[in-house]
Amino acid sequence: MTRGTQLTIGVILFGLLILFIQGLGGDPRSIPTVLIGTQAPNFVGPDVESGDPISLSQFQGKVLVLNFWASWCQECKVEHSNLLKLHDRFKDHPNFDMLGVNYQDQVKEAQAYLKVFGSSFRHVRDVKGALAIDFGVYGVPETFVIDQQGVIRHKWIGPIVGDPYTYLTEKILTPLLNQTTAST
Amino acid sequence: MRIPFLAVLIFLLALPSPGQAAMVDETEIDIQTREIAKTLRCTVCQTENIWESGAPLAHQMRDVVRERVTQGQSAEEIRAYFLSRYGDYILMEPPKRGMHWWVWLGPFALLLIGGFLLYRELGRWVAHTPAPSTEDLTPLDEESRRRIERELHSGP
Numbered sequence: 001m002t003r004g005t006q007l008t009i010g011v012i013l014f015g016l017l018i019l020f021i022q023g024l025g026g027d028p029r030s031i032p033t034v035l036i037g038t039q040a041p042n043f044v045g046p047d048v049e050s051g052d053p054i055s056l057s058q059f060q061g062k063v064l065v066l067n068f069w070a071s072w073c074q075e076c077k078v079e080h081s082n083l084l085k086l087h088d089r090f091k092d093h094p095n096f097d098m099l100g101v102n103y104q105d106q107v108k109e110a111q112a113y114l115k116v117f118g119s120s121f122r123h124v125r126d127v128k129g130a131l132a133i134d135f136g137v138y139g140v141p142e143t144f145v146i147d148q149q150g151v152i153r154h155k156w157i158g159p160i161v162g163d164p165y166t167y168l169t170e171k172i173l174t175p176l177l178n179q180t181t182a183s184t
Numbered sequence: 185m186r187i188p189f190l191a192v193l194i195f196l197l198a199l200p201s202p203g204q205a206a207m208v209d210e211t212e213i214d215i216q217t218r219e220i221a222k223t224l225r226c227t228v229c230q231t232e233n234i235w236e237s238g239a240p241l242a243h244q245m246r247d248v249v250r251e252r253v254t255q256g257q258s259a260e261e262i263r264a265y266f267l268s269r270y271g272d273y274i275l276m277e278p279p280k281r282g283m284h285w286w287v288w289l290g291p292f293a294l295l296l297i298g299g300f301l302l303y304r305e306l307g308r309w310v311a312h313t314p315a316p317s318t319e320d321l322t323p324l325d326e327e328s329r330r331r332i333e334r335e336l337h338s339g340p
Binding site for chain 2 (some may be wrong): 001002005033128129130133134135136137138
């Protein structure tokens with residue numbers, strides 16, 4: 001076998017090995033979302049606690065943090081205190097709002113969850129799961145940031161703890177809210 | 185006793201099986217939903233399509249497909265909707281465009297390269313292997329010839 005043939009086979013095998021290793025580490029969390037920079041889909045659904053209809057249009061002109069969660073989701077429990085902290089930090093800003101989306105859940109269990117872990121913002125039920133699909137949700141928890149113009153600016157798959165929390169508050173929400181303050 | 189048993193057996197065999205019933209009851213909407221759902225990946229299980237997956241999200245996705253089929257949307261429109269929400273990842277088959285062509289053409293390219301290298305190497309081996317010389321062959325002696333014939337004609 002000539003040196004050239006050996007080299008060609010070596011390069012091909014190395015390339016296949018790299019692809020194989022990449023495939024082993026395949027994680028939906030690392031798949032870039034196609035929704036960033038697109039208009040957030042409108043929705044209407046019942047409030048988890050009161051049953052009153054909640055729609056995206058009610059948050060028009062605000063920077064909205066939209067968090068998908070479920071009572072059966074362990075990682076949602078991990079991030080819940082941070083969500084309350086985040087809401088507490090920005091709640092006084094006139095252009096800030098936050099909405100939870102209860103996903104694949106029973107209403108009684110969702111209400112019990114909110115009673116146990118506490119809630120300072122509203123939550124809408126995704127009754128048929130269509131809202132989650134509209135937002136390209138893979139699972140819970142997932143968090144979106146929608147700007148004043150209704151454009152999706154940020155998406156995070158997984159709990160908002162540690163670095164994702166810092167990134168969300170410092171790099172996403174603070175600049176967005178500062179912009180809105182400057183423009184109003 | 186035998187007659188009632190046979191009668192019951194014939195009666196049971198004459199009844200349509202659940203499988204037949206499902207086939208008979210399958211509407212055009214069911215067929216379209218199934219065909220489209222088979223082309224969309226379950227984002228939770230990853231290796232299954234949403235038609236075969238038992239995950240709740242896959243079930244909800246099937247409902248969305250059915251709803252859109254009922255509204256009269258085409259298969260392409262429905263796939264485009266899911267593509268706009270999840271990106272190329274949602275498709276069971278990578279689309280035939282851009283970098284995805286590597287996935288489609290890569291195996292054939294590897295086969296061609298491998299075939300070419302094998303052909304070249306075999307050609308070299310053949311070229312470098314000296315042909316057997318007929319001068320070196322000694323004729324078969326009489327004793328060996330008789331032994332071979334004996335062994336050929338003897339039973340197992």
